[in-house]
Amino acid sequence: MSDTLKNRGIEAFLWLFVLVLFSPLLFIAVNSLKGFGEVMMDPIALPSKLEFANYTETWQMSEYHKVFFNTILFAGISTLIVITITSMAGYKLSRMNSRGSQVLLLLFTIAIMLPFPVVMIPIAQVAAWLDLKNNLLLISMLNAGFSCSLGVLLYSSAVKAIPKELDECAEMDGCYGYRMFFQIIFPLLKPVTGTLVVIYVIRYWNDLMLPLILITKQSLYTIPLSQMIFFNQFSNNRWNLLLASGVMAVLPLIILYIFTQRYIIQGIVAGAVKG
Amino acid sequence: MSIMTQRRPRKALRSKLDFVRFVVPALFLYLLFFIVPLLHTIYYSFTDWNGIARSRHFNGFENYIQIWTDKLFISSLKFTLSYALIYTIAVNVAALALALLLTRSIKSKTALRAVIFTPFLFNDVTVGFLWQFLLGRFMTGLYTETNLSIFGISWLSNENLVMYSIIFVKMWQAMGYFMVIYIAGLQLIPKEPLEAAVIDGATGWKQITRITIPLLFPTMAICVFLSITDALHMFPLLMTLTGGGPGHASESVSLYIYNTAFNNQQMGYASALAVVLAFIVLIITYFQLKVFRSKEVSM
Numbered sequence: 001m002s003d004t005l006k007n008r009g010i011e012a013f014l015w016l017f018v019l020v021l022f023s024p025l026l027f028i029a030v031n032s033l034k035g036f037g038e039v040m041m042d043p044i045a046l047p048s049k050l051e052f053a054n055y056t057e058t059w060q061m062s063e064y065h066k067v068f069f070n071t072i073l074f075a076g077i078s079t080l081i082v083i084t085i086t087s088m089a090g091y092k093l094s095r096m097n098s099r100g101s102q103v104l105l106l107l108f109t110i111a112i113m114l115p116f117p118v119v120m121i122p123i124a125q126v127a128a129w130l131d132l133k134n135n136l137l138l139i140s141m142l143n144a145g146f147s148c149s150l151g152v153l154l155y156s157s158a159v160k161a162i163p164k165e166l167d168e169c170a171e172m173d174g175c176y177g178y179r180m181f182f183q184i185i186f187p188l189l190k191p192v193t194g195t196l197v198v199i200y201v202i203r204y205w206n207d208l209m210l211p212l213i214l215i216t217k218q219s220l221y222t223i224p225l226s227q228m229i230f231f232n233q234f235s236n237n238r239w240n241l242l243l244a245s246g247v248m249a250v251l252p253l254i255i256l257y258i259f260t261q262r263y264i265i266q267g268i269v270a271g272a273v274k275g
Numbered sequence: 276m277s278i279m280t281q282r283r284p285r286k287a288l289r290s291k292l293d294f295v296r297f298v299v300p301a302l303f304l305y306l307l308f309f310i311v312p313l314l315h316t317i318y319y320s321f322t323d324w325n326g327i328a329r330s331r332h333f334n335g336f337e338n339y340i341q342i343w344t345d346k347l348f349i350s351s352l353k354f355t356l357s358y359a360l361i362y363t364i365a366v367n368v369a370a371l372a373l374a375l376l377l378t379r380s381i382k383s384k385t386a387l388r389a390v391i392f393t394p395f396l397f398n399d400v401t402v403g404f405l406w407q408f409l410l411g412r413f414m415t416g417l418y419t420e421t422n423l424s425i426f427g428i429s430w431l432s433n434e435n436l437v438m439y440s441i442i443f444v445k446m447w448q449a450m451g452y453f454m455v456i457y458i459a460g461l462q463l464i465p466k467e468p469l470e471a472a473v474i475d476g477a478t479g480w481k482q483i484t485r486i487t488i489p490l491l492f493p494t495m496a497i498c499v500f501l502s503i504t505d506a507l508h509m510f511p512l513l514m515t516l517t518g519g520g521p522g523h524a525s526e527s528v529s530l531y532i533y534n535t536a537f538n539n540q541q542m543g544y545a546s547a548l549a550v551v552l553a554f555i556v557l558i559i560t561y562f563q564l565k566v567f568r569s570k571e572v573s574m
Contacts, residue, residue, distance in 0.1 A: 004380075007379055007380055007381050010376055010379060010381060011381045011382065011383060011387075014373075014376060014377070014381070014387050015383075015387070018387060018390050018391060021391070021447065022390070024405070024406075024409050025405075027409065027413060028405055028408070028409070031408075031413075039412075040412070042416060043408075043412050043413045043415075043416035044413065044416045044417055044420055084300075085300045085301035085304065086301055088296075088297040088298070088300065088301065089297060089298045089300070089301035089302065091297060092293060092294060092297035092298045093298060096290075096294070104298070104302065107305075107310070108301075108305065110309075110310075110313075111305070111309050113504070113556060113557060113560050114313070114553050114556065114557075115507060115508040115529055115552060115553070115556060116508065116529070117528075117529045117532040117533060117545075117548075117549045117552060118313060118316055118549045118550070118552065118553045119309060119312035119313050119316060120532070120533070120536065120549070121312075121315075121316060121319060121326075121536050121542050121545060121546055121549070122311070122312035122313075122315035122316055122319070123308065123312045125312075125315065126307070126308065126311060126312055126315075141304065142304075142308045144304060145301070145303075145304025145305050145307060145308040145309065146304075146305075146308040146309050148301050148304065148305050149305075152301060176289075177293065177296060178296065181297070202396060205398070206396075206397070206398035206399065208398065208399060208400055208511040208514075209511065223398065224398045224399070224400045224401075224511075227398065227400040227401050227404070227515075228400050228514065228515065231400065231404050231515050235404065235407075235515075239408060239412070242404060242408075243405070243408065246401045246404065246405050249397075249398065249401045250396075250397050250401060253396045253397065254393065254396075257389075257393060257396055261389045261392075264396075265388070265389070265392060265455050268395075268452065268455060268456075269455050269456055269458075269459045272452075272456050272497060272498075272501060273456065273459065273460075273494075273497060
């Protein structure tokens with residue numbers, strides 16, 4: 001009896017905690033509907049008149065539909081490439097199980113530990129040589145290669161659980177190479193694939209640094225980059241627009257999260273524990 | 276017999292071909308876009324390149340010598356290390372506490388977990404400027420309205436407070452992430468030791484410190500590792516939250532490197548800074564792995 005009472009108390013406390021923690025988001029939403037003067041003069045009052053114009057103006061100025069589409073493209077293509085190349089490489093490196101494959105796996109882990117600034121300057125160089133600045137498809141390729149470590153490691157350890165005899169059986173039936181891998185092995189790796197898709201999509205969706213260095217054309221901006229540019233333009237004067245753009249940046253994620261939260265949390269946890 | 280000898284070379288050839296087909300795509304992109312840039316950073320760090328000029332001169336260890344007398348670098352290193360230390364302790368304590376509370380039999384625990392996790396999905400740039408607004412203008416508004424002194428503090432423009440404000444914002448964003456990892460870890464702990472302890476008369480706090488936490492050690496190792504790495508790498512958040520200010524009070528090493536490279540065009544010097552940062556990160560990572568490995572064995 002006292003235990004359930006205690007749990008009730010804890011529950012109430014936690015909801016209060018959540019309320020305090022998330023009330024700021026509410027203030028943001030309220031302020032994003034105010035005129036410019038009101039945000040500046042009286043940030044805690046309710047709006048005297050709802051200014052939906054903040055949103056339409058922000059949408060037009062940042063070309064939000066394009067930015068949103070670009071982000072989907074960038075995150076989507078990068079994830080597709082990274083899943084394809086890392087599953088194949090992880091599979092083969094795990095099956096080879098030789099000295100050479102272990103050295104290669106070690107080589108792949110280097111990138112996990114080092115911070116981005118370590119490669120930041122030359123990446124801009126390499127991108128300029130290969131003429132891939134302002135090309136979303138090629139930047140996605142760079143992105144995938146640059147961030148493939150986690151995928152290779154997780155796939156290579158997951159493949160160990162799949163018996164080698166399966167490969168041999170398939171080969172005896174005349175099923176080799178890519179066909180064998182994508183029809184027989186890859187479907188068995190579904191749990192890891194799910195984990196990695198969650199981790200990579202979130203990471204790419206929110207990535208600022210690569211787009212900041214490699215994208216200069218406004219028509220190719222992604223959400224974080226567009227937010228950054230907007231911030232630099234308006235942080236001194238037009239906070240009402242800036243707040244509206246902030247809401248527009250997080251809202252799609254919140255909506256997506258409401259429907260997929262179980263998978264997202266599972267994926268994140270699995271990725272952290274195995275990585 | 277003759278069939279066997281015929282098949283063997285074919286098999287060897289196929290395994291070579293398979294290596295090319297399966298490993299080379301990832302390896303090629305990784306080498307081109309990570310390893311080659313990494314080697315270039317090391318090369319640039321021995322030059323005086325400014326990023327624009329075609330010519331760059333080899334200047335030996337000059338950049339590396341300059342680093343140790345660079346006051347801005349030293350202060351950014353101090354900021355980064357103390358930030359990493361305090362952040363790691365604070366976020367892990369908070370996340371573990373939440374995880375312990377949220378593994379009790381509470382009705383709405385799934386909803387609570389999901390809500391607390393949410394800010395982890397937001398991008399750093401947006402989180403940065405939303406909190407700049409909240410801790411700046413919004414606080415000032417609250418102060419003029421209520422006159423409570425806690426709202427009168429300039430959280431982001433006071434040199435001594437700015438680091439704690441950043442830690443708070445980062446915790447707001449990432450606490451839920453570590454919480455779900457801890458919850459997963461708690462669920463893996465076998466029930467028997469805890470039941471035995473209860474029979475032996477261990478109560479609440481003792482159960483946690485003597486039984487749960489030692490058993491949770493592997494999970495803790497992961498969370499500490501992730502939070503330290505994250506803290507040492509941090510900077511997109513700073514770009515919109517404080518811009519490294521006031522003055523240079525909240526400039527992390529990564530942000531300092533970025534500014535040196537892209538605002539001051541000192542690519543050679545920035546590369547040397549990046550190499551030093553890499554070494555520091557690797558040394559810290561090495562010691563962490565060592566400490567956690569030895570603890571795990573002793574258990």
